[in-house]
Amino acid sequence: MGPAPAGEQLCGAIVEPEVMEPALEGTGKERKKASSRKRTLAEPPAKGLLQPVKLSRAELYKEPTNEELNHLRETEILFHSSLLRLQVEELLKEVRLSEKKKDRIDAFLREVNQRVVRVPSVPETELTDQAWLPAGVRVPLHQVPYAVKGCFRFLPPAQVTVVGSYLLGTCIRPDINVDVALTMPREILQDKDGLNQRYFRKRALYLAHLAHHLAQDPLFGSVCFSYTNGCHLKPSLLLRPRGKDERLVTVRLHPCPPPDFFRPCRLLPTKNNVRSAWYRGQSPAGDGSPEPPTPHYNTWVLQDTALESHLQLLSTMLGSAQGLKDGVALLKVWLRQRELDKGQGGFTGFLVSMLVVFLVSTRKIHTTMSGYQVLRSVLQFLATTDLTVNGISLCLSSDPSLPALADFHQAFSVVFLDSSGHLNLCADVTASTYHQVQYEARLSMTLLDSRADDGFHLLLMTPKPMIRAFDHVLHLHPLSRLQAACHRLKLWPELQDNGGDYVSAALGPLTTLLEQGLGTRLNLLAHSRPPVPEWGISQDPPKHKDSGTLTLGLLLRPEGLTSVLELGPEADQPEAAKFRQFWGFRSELRRFQDGAIREAVVWEAASMSQKRLIPHQVVTHLLALHTDIPETCVHYVGGPLDALIQGLKEASSTKGHMVMSRGEELVMVPNVEAILEDFAVLGEGLVQTVEARSERWTV
Secondary structure (H helix, E strand, O other), rough: OOOOOOHHHHHHHHHHHHHHHHHHHHHHHHHHHHHHHHHHOOOOOOOOOOEEEEEEHHHHHHOOOOOHHHHHHHHHHOOOOOOHHHHHHHHHHHHHOHHHHHHHHHHHHHHHHHOOOOOEEEEEEEEOOOOOOOOOOOOOOOOOOOOOOOOOEOOOEEEEEEHHHHHOOOOOOOOOEEEEEEEEEHHHHHOOOOOOOOHHHHHHHHHHHHHHHOOOOOOEEEEEEEEEEEEEEOOOOOOOOOOHHHOOEEEEEEEOOOOOOHHHHHHHOOOOOOOOOOOOOOOOOOOOOOOOOOOOHHHHHHHHHHHHHHHHHHHHHHHHHHHHHHHHHHHHHHHOOOOOOOOOOOOOOOHHHHHHHHHHHHOOOOOOOOOOHHHHHHHHHHHHHOOOOOOOEEEOOOOOOOOOOOHHHHHHOOOEEEEOOOOOOOOOOOOOHHHHHHHHHHHHHHHHHOOOOHHHHHHOOOOHHHHHHOOOEEEEEEOOHHHHHHHHHHHHHHHOOOOOOHHHHHHHHHHHHHHHHHHEEEEEEEEOOOOOOOOOOOOOOOOHOOOOOEEEEEEOOOOOOOEEEEEEEEEOOOOHHHHHHEEEEEEEEOOOOOOOOOEEEEEOOOOHHHHHOOHHHHHHHHHHHHHHOHHHHHHOOOOHHHHHHHHHHHHHHHHHHEEEOOOOEEEEEEOHHHHHHHHHHHHHHHHHHHHHHHHHHHH
């Protein structure tokens, strides 16, 4: 046979692919499957579903690195369990500010800076001549008395500085506040501006002029005033962006003098800078008596001069130590959950930041510690250190001209000096607030040492308002009654020092009075003042009586709580007169079985539920006797379940058990269904009562 024709060869060449067609089909199917698998891998996982992590055998069984071993060792030693470490790390991620939001905040701050420095100047006028102010803005300060010496002119700030926790990286969500210090030029201030509220008047006028011009700018969605830490002499201007970023950040503008303008020796706690003749409108006494010191007033002036120095100190100590910053963030969460940082005199995040700096300087905290270690160290220090007795200081100078700690203890309840040795950082913190911080710190340390499974949630995730933390709670309303209490207690020096704030002036004597009256019944007494709300630039600043309700919490001791007798000294002792003066008509002479004749107070209480409410009688009697606050102004919340429990007892006596006969013996068999029904009713009544009380007096 010869060779095939060319046409047949072509046909044969075409036939070969037909033989391979099934194989090509199979290959196509495999390619389709492979491509479908690739598409499946490329597609994002379903929302809410966890995808398995595929590791090779070598990766699965490889030896841990040194870093992983150190991580496991730290977890075992410091955190008790890996779960606690994970919880702390996740909490820090939630409260930290993301980089994207930081960029947007930085952009807004640059815009604020550009607009503040372009505010036009105002010619010089007398402080009392405020006709130059536009009609749409009010001075954010109560100018009482109105007459004061001095001149004022507006000039753009000499320097605009971001201060506070934002630059340090210790601010926490959800409320991001950025503090900006506006250094007023020296031309605005005069040598004697520290006297008679002149500096605070100029500060308020400076803010009023800024508010008028910034409110017209379309960049800002909100321009309003607020008090700085509740201090009514130190308002601040709040700026918020317009549009979708309105809740992103709040910029707070704080005018301040040049750092070296006021001489610290004139602002010592023993000095007077508010003259009685000016404040009371009376001529000075001719008997040569010295002016009463004004330690709180002096401190508020010093605080404005130390904004930048405090920022530099915090930046030096916390700047490169991430563990210290994490610890400060955890402490702020701890304070916020317990509402210890709210209102005037609260234990703020700034105070715990400075406390961390103090513990670092005394080598009780190291810069390499983790955030959890810093949290434990600070709580341990608070639980074991009473700053009302032994103050602490960041000042390392041995200059003999500096005031001693004893001078500050005479003027303030809690003492913690800054690095200058002149400023008490805890000047506004009362002894009751600090003792509450101590008590909560002791409870927290006990919780951490117990290694409970829910310790993290109880420590940092569970809110603990006053209604939950105390046995009895009382509300004083209206606050205007405290003004009469100041006159009754003759608190003129305190009113002069606090600029007329009668709530702050009366708070210390009021708590001391109740602590003395409750005596051994009381374990802890704390107070809570709600923060003053913001107000518009066209409104007058809120008055002291408009700051809501003063709330006092009583934590009682079981021992002696139900005693109906207050035993006083014997009738012939010199202390008997003081006892009668303190208790008033309640005190009476009584003869006891041992033959002694003593002063005594007997409270009316027949049942056990009435005996548990004896603190109510004590509080209302002492307030009416010594402060002229009637019982109608004291809203007492204590023992609300006594009537409910008594009703359940009566119901259980009829349906709570059955009597059955077993032979000749009578056996008591509990009715389980009736008991469960009683507990259900008790639980519903508890919830309704607590909710009704908390809603009624929530401000």
